[in-house]
Amino acid sequence: MSLVDLDQIRDAAERIRPWAVRTPLVPSPWPGLWLKPESLQPIGAFKIRGAITAVSRLDPVERARGLLAHSSGNHAQAVAYAARVFGVSAHVVIPDNAPQRKIDATRALGAGVELVPVEQRFTRPEELRLATGQPMIPPFDHPDVIAGQGTVGLEIAEDFPSAPGRDGPTGRDVATVLVPVSGGGLISGVAVAIKALVPDARVVGVEPELAGDAAESFRLGRRTPWTAADTARTVADGLRTFSVGELPWQHISALVDDIVTVTEQEILDTTRRLALEARLLAEPSGAVPVAAYLHHADRLPPGPTVAVVSGGNIDPALLARLVGG
Amino acid sequence: MSLVDLDQIRDAAERIRPWAVRTPLVPSPWPGLWLKPESLQPIGAFKIRGAITAVSRLDPVERARGLLAHSSGNHAQAVAYAARVFGVSAHVVIPDNAPQRKIDATRALGAGVELVPVEQRFTRPEELRLATGQPMIPPFDHPDVIAGQGTVGLEIAEDFPSAPGRDGPTGRDVATVLVPVSGGGLISGVAVAIKALVPDARVVGVEPELAGDAAESFRLGRRTPWTAADTARTVADGLRTFSVGELPWQHISALVDDIVTVTEQEILDTTRRLALEARLLAEPSGAVPVAAYLHHADRLPPGPTVAVVSGGNIDPALLARLVGG
Known part of the structure; x- marks a missing residue:
């Protein structure tokens, strides 16, 4: 299986331009962290x-x-x-x-x-x-899907040096990109774009501890599915896929620098802080990468970091509970 | 008093570039309406x-x-x-x-x-x-402040034709821009930029009915302050200024097409819908222009419309109440 390449991602960027928002890099309230709010897309997610x-x-x-x-x-x-x-x-x-x-x-x-x-x-x-005989559009295990999600990485690489910040424009390349991992389509595409355009940058996946199959796979060096019953335990309903796809696994093995995990409490705390401090509605799955930055900075590479806030389709009752606390 | 001109706004755009986000035009869930989410700015507002x-x-x-x-x-x-x-x-x-x-x-x-x-x-x-002897930075009644807020209009004029939408890129100029009115700095700057770059577009101010001094002034053709006790009644705490400024009034008289009002219930309903349907955190003041689009389309000019969502600093208890309802 050959990996998706940068040309495929550039082609995808042209295809999605009429329909998808080029989301900005937003300086977060937390020094050194920028957010890529995919919650602004028409369906509220990068998908x-x-x-x-x-x-x-x-x-x-x-x-x-x-x-x-x-x-x-x-x-x-x-x-x-x-x-x-x-x-x-x-x-x-x-x-x-x-x-x-x-x-x-x-x-x-x-x-x-x-x-x-x-x-x-x-x-x-x-x-x-x-x-x-109808065509099936797979959620992650397909080169066209990976190329499409990779436009997130392309935009990060292109936009970061001129992104505004609390100390003025960053004026440099991004050092670390934090991406949620479920089936692995998003992190695969992002890793292709980032590694091609900013070879020194790190791409780090983030998963809920309760759906940590990709982190375990990464550690063991082989794709290690969990059970659906296991991964269903996390509040991050977008990240319950119990195994990364075959093609994503090839990308992750070849290009991703690390995969870390966060707890349920960290996910909920971060979802709340994104709403109250960064004024961004994130669904728990979308808050997962930021949770790693806020709670496990010691496990991440240093330098300016972008977290992909992958979606904003949060359950209203959960949102009310988190912000009303 | 001379009005701010487009060159001053272009100059302001250069000055703010290192610090402020160029907010995207986001297709809303409501056909024909795009949102300019100033809630993404570092302080959560266009200010x-x-x-x-x-x-x-x-x-x-x-x-x-x-x-x-x-x-x-x-x-x-x-x-x-x-x-x-x-x-x-x-x-x-x-x-x-x-x-x-x-x-x-x-x-x-x-x-x-x-x-x-x-x-x-x-x-x-x-x-x-x-x-x-320290310099006072006025909230709205100053040409530099108006020029700075005018960059919102400059970006709308420049970005609208290529903004993505449910029917593909708009491919045309914006027809109507909806702007909240308080002291009048934002609508003044936006009107200068829009009228200079898209002469056929309409600029319409929106105010809470309970703080409708600018709407009344516009109707009467003269600046008509209300009392602070009057305007304090609205939930839109950013729009309680009881009079537009002198310089803003000159801009409004010369350039603004209409000022309409919305009720408290419409403001709260829209704040809730922005969170649940558009996944945007708006403070009530920021929801006011969208409320006009959702509840008073009959009083607005036809054609593709942009509403400036001016800020996202909503009280957490109010947010919880609105989405938990």
């Missing part, structure tokens, strides 16, 4: 980048049949959005334990939603694919 | 633009004496931030009924804070200015 890239590269005849996808969260909305962009239908299989808010949002974008028991979350989509 | 512009243009000898300011809110933080940028001290007079959160934030930025009874909010700063 729109990979989905639009992948759908735009489908054969038009195949695409016209309508899209299939499976997801418990933001990828569902991303595919629904991409379907609307290209004027085709979408049918999304969602496990019935997914957050209601994300299910509703996917329906509101016009996609057909099929709720299935968790055990059928992979078998049912495959059944549909074979029966309908 | 940093005017304060840095004004402080950067002071004579260095004068500036070195330290800055004076009076404010009940975001301007206090903006001057404190600007003082830190230029390595000088700041002393800010704040009425003792100001939101505690904003008082704390000003102190946290290193400024000296002096709380005074509301009746002394203008007399005490003047007393200090005469006694110390």
Whole structure:
């Protein structure tokens, strides 16, 4: 399997430009940390980048049949959005334990939603694919998806030297990029772009301790899936994938510098502080990289750091509880 | 009095570039509306633009004496931030009924804070200015401040044609810009930039009905101050100024197309919807222009619209109440 390269990411950047926000690098209230708020994207998460890239590269005849996808969260909305962009239908299989808010949002974008028991979350989509011949838009294990998510890294590399800060423009390259890890599509694309454009910068993945399969895999040097029951324990519902994908694993092995973990309390505390101190709505999964910076600076490389705040689709009741505390 | 011109705004854009975020135009969940989230600025509000512009243009000898300011809110933080940028001290007079959160934030930025009874909010700063010879950074009634806030309009005019949207890039100029009105500095600067660069676009101010002095002034064709007791009734604590400034009034008379008002319930509803649907933390004052779009579209000009979300410093208890509802 060959890795995604910078040209593919540059191509993706052109494809998403009409639809996705070029999110700014925002100086955070915490010295040395800048935030990349993907919560500003139309669906509230970076996933729109990979989905639009992948759908735009489908054969038009195949695409016209309508899209299939499976997801418990933001990828569902991303595919629904991409379907609307290209004027085709979408049918999304969602496990019935997914957050209601994300299910509703996917329906509101016009996609057909099929709720299935968790055990059928992979078998049912495959059944549909074979029966309908519709193209499946995978959530992470695909080069087009990785290239699309990699535009996050491309923008960080390009924008960081001129980003404003409390001491004026940074005037230098980013030193460390913190990225949440679930299936691994985002960190794979980001690592390709960062390593190509800023070879000295470190790319560090961050995971919830309770869904730490990628961190364990990284430590052991081989892909080590956990069980869905294990990873379901974390409040970071976007990071419950119990294994990184095969192609992402190749990227992670080759390009990522470290993967660290954070606790549930650290995730919730950081989600609260992002709202109250940085005025950013992050879902817990999106707060995970910032949690590493606030709580485990000792485990991170030194120097100016960017944390990707990957999404903002937080449950309203959780938000109320965190800020009302 | 001569109006601020586009060259002054372009000059301000250069001055703020190292310190302020160039906020993106974010497609909102509401068709035809884009948001300019000034909540992403370091102090959580657009005020940093005017304060840095004004402080950067002071004579260095004068500036070195330290800055004076009076404010009940975001301007206090903006001057404190600007003082830190230029390595000088700041002393800010704040009425003792100001939101505690904003008082704390000003102190946290290193400024000296002096709380005074509301009746002394203008007399005490003047007393200090005469006694110390320190320069006063006015919140809105000054050409440098207006030029700084005008960079919001400059960015909107420049960025709108390529902004992403649900139907692809807008590919055209903005038709209407909605701006909150308090002392009038922001709308003055925005109107100068928009009218210079997009002559056909409309600039519409939005105010709380309970602090509708600018709307009444606009209707009557003369500056018509209200009482502080009147304007204090609105939840939009950033918009309680009971009169637009003299220089802003000249700009508003000459350049602004209309000023409309929204109710308290509309402001709170919109603050909630911005958080839950657009994933943006807005303080009530920052939600006011969006409230006009959501609740009074019939009173607004047609065509693609940008609403300036002027700040995100919302009281945590209010946020919890709104989203927990």
